[in-house]
Amino acid sequence: MTYCVGMVLDKGLVLMSDTRTNSGVDNISVFRKMFYWQVPGDRMISVMTAGNLATTQAVIGQLEERTKAPEDRDNVLLKAGTMFQVATEIGKLLRSTVQATQSSNGEKGKGRFTASIILAGQIAGMEPRLFLIYPEGNFIEASFDTPFFQIGETKYGRPILIRGYDREMSFEDAVKLLMVSFDSTLKANLSVGLPLDLLVLGRDSFEPVHERRIMADDPYFTAISSSWGDALRNAFHALPDYSFEPPE
Template sequence: MTYCVGLLVDKGLVFMSDTRTNAGIDNISVVTKMKTWDVPGDRFLCLLSAGNLATTQATVSLLEERGVAPAKRVPAILNQPSMFQTAKLVGDTLAEVIAHTRAASGPSSESRFSGSFIFGGQINGGRPRLFMIYPEGNFIEAGADNPFFQIGEHKYGRPIIIRTYDRKMQLEDAAKLLLVSFDSTIRSNLSVGLPIDMQFYDADSHKAGHRQRFDHRDPYYRKISEGWSDALKNAFDRLPPFRIGMPSSEDMPEDDRGELDRPRRVI
């Protein structure tokens, strides 16, 4: 299992991924799931992967080598005219790798050798864009209504992002938000683990931004982890206490009870 997030804000993009890969509880290793390319002044691309490691690595290798003569080693992924066309290339290549594996191993192997990607960046002449690419090769794009994508073990960290995200936040604040999301996920699922890779992209810079790896010794990550735990405990302590004998909805007048039972919008 894994956990990766790509988040789009007005200032640019923030990418984050864990590095744990395992084939059983006694076979755990560290492998980066983040791949970046940049041509300063022209484009920056970032790819986060989840799923079968052999599948995702084969896809990245094909993107870098296909159709390129050894004497002119320019990755195919850097030859596309737009982010949309590049996302389509990634999706087509992923679907091809999975189809080839299925043909060699039988239909029952499809789920075992599946994979998915978060892909984002910017090409000169276009805006920063972010995509979720599925095993079938199709994809969707982030926008105002869905400004971030997650792949892997996403359920523990998603509520934190939904409640706190603001498209006007700085990249540094977005990084803090994602670190809280990752810390909550790591505490809840042993298949997601440190180190965490992070990549910034500043809108319209057309080059890689700040990149950093956080491990268990990192002082900032430790402050985030401990501070979030303390903040949750303090928030819990400030909630109204429960008392036996307190009025319940059944004890309230009909008009007041209806107010409690009315469906509410959850944010």
């Protein structure tokens, strides 16, 4: 399992993903799930992946055409005219890859090779955009009503995002909110794990505003985890007491 979040702000886009993959409690590995490509002054495009590792790596490999010599590669992400076209192309690749892996595995393997992708980025002259691409290849776009997307193990961190999100918040506050969301997920589910990858994309910057890998001994993340736990306990004790006695 995994956990990835993409968030739209007035200032740009903020992305965070974990790096844990596992096939049981005795087979845990670290793999990058966040990738990005850029053309200075023209575009900045990032994807985050969740699901079967072989499937997602195959999609990334096809996007970069890794089977070709470097001089012969022609990344479709760097040629598409709009982010919608990028989402369409990634959707086609994802659908065909999922279908191919399921077909080769036979009927009994259905559902084991699904994957989903968060696509984020901006092309010059257009707005920053965020998409959620499903295994079937179709996709939806973030909006004012749905300003962030999650993939993977979403349920533990979602309440934090719903209560804390503000489209006008600063990048720094957005990162803090995501760290709380990830800490809550890490505490509740062993299939999500450190290190975490963080990427901040500013509006019209076409390069990372901030990029960082958060390790297990990261002092800020450790402080966030400890402070959030203390704040929850204090908030709990500050709530009105429940009584077994009937009200007077």
